[in-house]
Amino acid sequence: MCRSINRVIGLRVPEDVLKAKMDRYKKNGEATPRTELIKASDYTIVLTYQLEFRGIANYYQLAYNMRTLAKLKWVMEASLTKTLASKHKISVSKVYEHYGAMLLVGDKEYKGLQVIQPKPDERKKPLVATWGAIPLKWNSEATLDDQPPRVPINHRTELVQRLLADFCELCGSDKDVEVHHVKAMRKLHEYPGRTKPEWVKRMIALRRKTLVLCKRCHVAVEHGLPITWQLLSLDEIKERRKKLNDTILESRMH
């Protein structure tokens, strides 16, 4: 009993452990690609790194100095992006361009990487692997066997919807579709001004933090300009989204 209490109070990430873990992803003092993974799928590569890091972060969530794991994450991310870069014979910055994604945990957004692996049967939900979005917060309430933090499914769905998005949720156009993101739903309800603009009502009605918009609508929304062109009805949007939802993925990753 006493022993376990002492363990809880005293737990820290030991420096030598941290160094040993970082060294696994380094060669000659630099982050190195993992050649043994180069033949694996992108999905497997990203998943491998994420599971390794999550395992460590999860174990040390009781450690008061767990923030030092950010150093490990940094080295692992460099190794991961170098692995993907050498697999595809592209630069690391291209890797970020291609796989970079904003990942949502609760209300917080994290920059990370994401890979979507479609299944051979296209009607089945593809798999999603992500890198990042693991908060390095000392959790004194945690128990040692706590489950890894999970990204709520609906946030994942939003994220993936962005990727699958192919029509503007205001006007229906498929030209230069982008994602408009609102940090918190609360903000929408507090929208300053006399009347809520159409896009705000729409986001509230769709219960979303993101709205997929074409370039034209996006610019109007960003700058608070009036939208004078024809909009899709909410029913039409819901109909289209329902179709989209059938192809929407949920991550298999825990």
Ligand SMILES: [Zn+2]
């Ligand atoms: Zn539009």
